[in-house]
Amino acid sequence: MPIHNTTSNPLVKAPAVRFAPSPNGLLHVGHARSAMLNWQFAKARHGTFLLRIEDIDITRARPEFETAIFDDLAWLGLDWPKPVRRQSDHFAAYQANLGELRKLGLLYPAFLSRAETSARISETERTGRVWPRDPDGAPHYPGDDRRLSPSERDRRIAAGEPHAWRLDMQAALDGLDARLSWAEHGSGPSGETGEIIADPGEWGDVILARRDVPASYHLSVTVDDAVQNISDVIRGEDLFAATSVHRLLQHLLGLPAPRYRHHDLVRDQLGRKLSKSDGSTSIASLRQQGASPEDILALARIRT
Template sequence: MITRFAPSPTGPLHLGHAYSALTVWKVARDLGGTALLRIEDTDSTRARPVQEAGIYDDLVWLGLDWPAPVRRQSDHVGDYDAVLGRLAQAGLTYPCGCTRRHIINAGAVPGADGMVYPGTCRDRDMANAKPGDGIRLNMRKALAQVDCPLAYIEIGASTAQTTQITHKKLTDDIGDPILRRKDTRDPAYHLACVHDDALQGITHVVRGTDLQDLTPLHVLLQRLLGYDTPLYYHHRLITDESGKRLAKIDKSKALAKYRAEGLTPQDIKHMISFTD
């Protein structure tokens, strides 16, 4: 059994991250497995070394440890280019130069991964890709290559159930996702995450319910690339007094600030109602 905690060094860890990390290590301990740390730093415009150092400090302070070396995604961009090349060779990708404004003006609707792409560039061929183009997965072509039903097993504290994935869920709620970002050419989260989970032999993906609606896409990519599908456990989220999920973008209070104020790891566990 191998699981992982995979933060992005784009801001300091907050209480929600603490709950997720502690849950990952608890699941690994309860199942007699191993918890890995992975740094998902492929967003070159926002990832910062100082934030990565802070992740290590916060996790050690919480009493967690992990095997070395830690996989840093920015060190393996060539791996993701190779995976993307496999999908392109199968005719499942296309270049896209659309901006967010263009996508919104084209009548896109909200979905599980932001705005559902309206398909403006879907007829473009990879041979005509321009510098700065992003690369998208052609969802309809991808689904046409799947020859058996898509599904994954969702586990809980004492239960397990099989979740079936419909084609409609993927086309209507996700659409054609970005696999490589435009301009920066950074690999997208979906591609890098799925590849690394397979590479590292992850058997159990433990993460928050905010990512649950993206699991069908990850399962599809696993099928297309010939990877095994791990078990999934989506834990509850930590919210503020108004019920809003804690997030870096909202500048939720950093764990480092609680530490500087003299709180202990046990205080943090009490605040987030975490039981060892």
């Protein structure tokens, strides 16, 4: 990802970028790559590097992992404005945006359990029909609940039936008056760059909130980027396809669209992207083995 200095033009607004880890495990070398690319981008342009804690899933977030995030990033030489934005402090903002989508008639409560959904899909596939799947390989939700009457929905919610709130994707797409796209200044997994045409429909009826998680990643990250005036989203290419959903939500909620810069990933010897479950690649583990910040940055393919 080449760096071009834009600060010579006083009319060019200094950028704001963010690194937004979830405190549900230790940072690994892949996180170091993304954090440093954001930090270097901001520093080269006299912009702002923000650290955001994505702890919307309070059942998995742990304070010790948040502390480790701060420690690892500071050890690598990064700094950021305080205090950081924590998603768990902003549930009301996400609920307000969900309310806007409800007013537009674009949300519905989804009552099918995972087992019921799996059974429906298996039954269909046994007949030889192909069940649609999203870019991550997950099957689309059947969507039967879209046809429930408002009174039936209210009755089942009042009865305490478990449910998630899903976006009625077809209704959202039917309301578009123009095609959606985004400005890609990095590249996708296949080298895509320039104007990218968004295709949110390939994700099906995405979840935007659960009973135990007040906002999904898609909704919370879209709202947070707007609130924090993020100009450039620099993140891994594994989130390239998800940008289509984020562009749709930005359009529906009247939020600005940042520029996007997706970067390649750090992978293991088998070509798999790194995971928090593999402790051997965590920054903390490598530090304990005597690695220096320069060693970590070399593994993360960062040029200093």
